[in-house]
């Protein structure tokens with residue numbers, strides 16, 4: 001079985017801007033810059049046949065390049081945050097691509113959660129507590145005006161995720177051009 005997800009890769013300049021943002025916040029378990037991405041759909045463990053069917057479906061997607069605007073800092077998990085992320089401005093092209101990707105993955109036999117899509121780039125997967133949480137809230141508020149230079153992303157990729165022993169390892173299995 002292969003643990004897989006579909007995401008937009010981020011150009012080096014964006015990952016550098018995000019790494020600088022990480023260092024402006026009180027984060028301990030930082031996502032390494034080479035692991036930063038914008039998840040479109042998490043697929044979980046897939047057998048080879050399902051992976052192949054999902055790949056076929058993704059190859060058939062026609063969609064235009066995405067203009068990504070990263071702006072502001074947020075957390076998931078309400079009062080007890082479990083991760084910290086850079087916010088991504090929502091947009092109709094991004095929503096449409098996410099919907100196509102999720103549909104293709106489901107048609108291929110993968111189970112994709114139907115919760116609403118909140119585009120983001122995870123910066124840390126720690127659970128900030130006590131003073132760290134307060135500093136994070138203050139830092140996040142102070143950085144609500146943070147912006148990365150807008151970028152154009154011209155492909156999306158199917159990734160394999162290997163966990164265990166330190167940070168996850170993400171390997172692109174295939175990438176698909178956004179030229180539609």
Ligand code: 3AM
Pocket residue numbers: 005037038039042113120121122161
């Ligand atoms: O882009 P982010 O970091 O939000 O959190 C995992 C990461 O998303 C998410 O899939 C992306 C690549 O690993 N992920 C991991 N396990 C998950 C699960 N069980 C999950 N998303 C939903 N359900």
